Structures are given as C-alpha cells and as structure tokens.
Amino acid sequence: MQILNGRDLLPHLNKIRKDTPGFLLECSRRYGDLVGFAVGGSKVFFINHPDYIRRVLQDNHHNYSKDTIQYNTLATITGRGLLTSDGEEWLRHRRMEQPAFSRSRLASLDEVIAPAVEAMLERWQRVASDDVLDVDREMMAVTLEIVGKALFSIDLRTDAPRLTRAVLTALDHVIYRAQNPFAPPDWLPIPQNLSFRKALRQLDQAVYEIMENRRRSGNRYDDLLDMLLNARDEESNSGGLTDRQIRDEIITLLIAGHETVASALTWSWYLLAQHPLVWEQMREEVARLPADRLPCNPDLERLPFTAAVFSEALRLYPPAWLITRKALGEDVFDGQTIPAGALIVISPYVIHRHPQFWEDAEAFLPQRFTDGNERKIPRYAYIPFGGGPRLCIGNNFALIEGVLILAAVTQHYRLELATHEPVQVDPLVTLRPHDGLPMRLRKVQS
Numbered sequence: 001m002q003i004l005n006g007r008d009l010l011p012h013l014n015k016i017r018k019d020t021p022g023f024l025l026e027c028s029r030r031y032g033d034l035v036g037f038a039v040g041g042s043k044v045f046f047i048n049h050p051d052y053i054r055r056v057l058q059d060n061h062h063n064y065s066k067d068t069i070q071y072n073t074l075a076t077i078t079g080r081g082l083l084t085s086d087g088e089e090w091l092r093h094r095r096m097e098q099p100a101f102s103r104s105r106l107a108s109l110d111e112v113i114a115p116a117v118e119a120m121l122e123r124w125q126r127v128a129s130d131d132v133l134d135v136d137r138e139m140m141a142v143t144l145e146i147v148g149k150a151l152f153s154i155d156l157r158t159d160a161p162r163l164t165r166a167v168l169t170a171l172d173h174v175i176y177r178a179q180n181p182f183a184p185p186d187w188l189p190i191p192q193n194l195s196f197r198k199a200l201r202q203l204d205q206a207v208y209e210i211m212e213n214r215r216r217s218g219n220r221y222d223d224l225l226d227m228l229l230n231a232r233d234e235e236s237n238s239g240g241l242t243d244r245q246i247r248d249e250i251i252t253l254l255i256a257g258h259e260t261v262a263s264a265l266t267w268s269w270y271l272l273a274q275h276p277l278v279w280e281q282m283r284e285e286v287a288r289l290p291a292d293r294l295p296c297n298p299d300l301e302r303l304p305f306t307a308a309v310f311s312e313a314l315r316l317y318p319p320a321w322l323i324t325r326k327a328l329g330e331d332v333f334d335g336q337t338i339p340a341g342a343l344i345v346i347s348p349y350v351i352h353r354h355p356q357f358w359e360d361a362e363a364f365l366p367q368r369f370t371d372g373n374e375r376k377i378p379r380y381a382y383i384p385f386g387g388g389p390r391l392c393i394g395n396n397f398a399l400i401e402g403v404l405i406l407a408a409v410t411q412h413y414r415l416e417l418a419t420h421e422p423v424q425v426d427p428l429v430t431l432r433p434h435d436g437l438p439m440r441l442r443k444v445q446s
Helices: 006-018 020-031 050-059 069-078 087-101 110-124 135-152 160-179 191-217 224-229 243-274 276-287 297-302 304-316 395-412
Strands: 002-005 034-039 042-047 323-327 331-333 336-338 343-346 413-417 425-427 431-433 438-443
Touching: 002 006, 002 020, 006 020, 006 034, 020 034, 020 042, 020 425, 042 050, 050 331, 050 343, 069 160, 069 243, 069 323, 087 224, 087 243, 110 135, 110 395, 135 160, 135 224, 135 243, 135 395, 160 191, 160 243, 191 224, 191 243, 224 243, 243 276, 243 304, 243 395, 243 413, 243 431, 276 304, 276 395, 297 304, 297 395, 304 395, 395 413
Parallel strands: 002 034, 042 343
Antiparallel strands: 034 042, 323 343, 331 336, 413 438, 425 431
C-alpha cells in the first residue's frame, strides 16, 4: 500500500479541491486499490475494490460510522435525518419510513410522475426551437415537484424555484466549508454566511409550514408525512418524533429525493446528446408504447433499454460520488491494518471506472445493463445508491422515476447540446454540470 504524506499531496492541492473525483481516479490508477494519506495526525484510506467496499458497507458495517466531516457538514442543513444519523437513531427512523417506499406504493408512483412531467412538457411547448433551455434546472424542478407530491402530498410547483435555489445555496455552502477548512466560522456576518442563513431559514419555514398545514387540516393522506407526524416504533414501543426530528427527515428526503435523481437525469440527457445512435435505439423502444398517453408503471418491463441508459448514466456520473466512514475499531484489509479512528474514503465515481470490472470504462455503453449482462458485475463494483444496510431507502423510487421521465420526454422531444464546449463537472454534494446544461429542444415526429 502506498502512503502519501503532506509533501506528496502539496503539488495536487488545487486538483484535490476542484476535481476530487479526478484526483482519486489518478490515485487508484497510479497506486492501486488501497491508498493511504497521512496528513498531520489524520489517517485516511482510499479503498477501491469491491471486496474492501463490501467489508466497510456490509460485512463489518457496525465498525464504521458516519461521524465524518462529510456528513457532519451536511448535517448543518439536514440535521440528523436518515442520511447523516447513525446507530439506534438511524435504525428507528429507517423502520418508520420504510413503508413509504414499499412495493405497493411504488406501483402507483406513475400517478404522481405523469402530471408533473406533463406540466413540464406543456411549458416546453412555449419554447422556440432556437431557444436555449437549462435542462439541469428543468430536471431539478420536476423531480422536486414529484418528491413533494409522492412523499408529502404537497404541491411544490409554485415554490419549486425558490426551494431549489435555497437548497443549492445551502449545499454550495456545505461544499465551500468542506473544501476550505480555514474558512471563517459560520457565525461571522460575511456574505457567504448570510446567504447560507437565509437559505436555511427559507427551508425551515417551508418545512414547518408543511407540518403545521397538515396538522391544522386534520386530513389523513397515508403518506410519509403522516407516518412521521404519527410515528411510533412498534418494535421498541418508543414514542413519536419531535418537530425537529420530523423537520430533519423532511429536508433530508426533499434534498436527497430530488437532487440525486435530477443529477442522474441531467447527465443522461448529456450522454444521449453525445451518442445519437443510443438515443435512436431508446426512441425506437419508447415508440412501441401507446402514443396517446405518457409512460406508466406497467410499461417499465417494456423499457429495458431505457432503464439501461439510466443505469449507465448512474455509472458514469453517480450523484453520490463520495462515501466516507470512520473506523470505530481496528480492521484489516488484505493484511493491511486500518487503525481505529481512520477515515475511509470510497468513490462510486472511481470504482465505476475500475478496469478490472469495467471494459472500456469511460465509454457510454448501456448494453452493460441489458440481456443479463448486469448479473456479471460484482455487487460492490456498482454502487450508485451505496450498499449494505445503508443502501439508499429511495433507490427503487429513483429508478422508476428516472426511467419514466426519460421515456416520457423521448416520446416528444430530442434534446441537443446548445454548445460544443465541453461541460465541466462540479463535484458538489452531487455531480453537477458547471453553469447548468444548456440544450435545445427538437420536436419528435410521431
């Protein structure tokens, strides 16, 4: 195992800050699947092999916590929701929320997706063929509307732009803090901190209004919001959640439930625009569906190639591109001791490009996920939603939503890049295109 110290890392500081996925990819190619970093008194280990990843996320997951700078910084927005909590607290909340993502509920998800996509397509009809549309912003808006309706039975169409801006401002601040350990403390009234506080106030106000309106109405919707407001852990026979705990779960799911899917959809359109033959193949599949309605849940089994396109976009541009854990006790990887307190770094972006498990890894090849090919992929070589007990609770929600949106848009439009300039990837909380993704709409002939 190669150990890199501060002197080794000094020449790479700019790349580490601005292109962390690229830096980790270079490390894996130069030094192998287990790389150590010794900076000051910290011990950091970057692991990039399915066996090591399985060890951390599944086989010995009790030894690894989310008490890391990544999740603690994110918790300044989300609090201790499912994404950032640990131990018994996480398990209790997971049990409470799991029914909202059951197979029966997902089977009716199209009833929420179709109206949101239809409204988006109607807006697009007013866009001239030469006008430029920011597809990244469009995907953010439609996925926020869907998660609001599906999980909380609320209409976010009016609030979507404001909430999206608030979310992105807050998340940008998280990245800024993570990348700048010597940044001024949050309590200083500098513009960066003031923008963050304003965004957080907007998020809090929106969420507490959602809770208050539901309570005041007295209506029951049998949705996740009802589950949180009336929660009891039957297994432990413990009481309900505080308003702060409910707030944390709502914000966690609003952020995780829309930005991740929006990111994957944005990169799907980017890749499809660069590979017209792949788009044509997807279009042929979609064209076999009834043209007088948008695709719905029963159509999913008739959209295997569309699903493969989405899965391959998740491989090349996994929204959650970084996973970190803290070792609670000593562990061993292939004879190499990992001390207690060490930070473990896993990057889906990098493991998804491992040449041992992915042939022509940088190429966009959806056929990797068709005709049973996906069964040949080692489980922990493909982790767009993490793995083990902490597998994303909304992974199936995201897959259904992504495929149905891809198919619905493809029924009506082909999206073309508005510029030939390469799109820069910003490694924020999710992978995002720098300055959005400008595209032009081309109406598809029926």
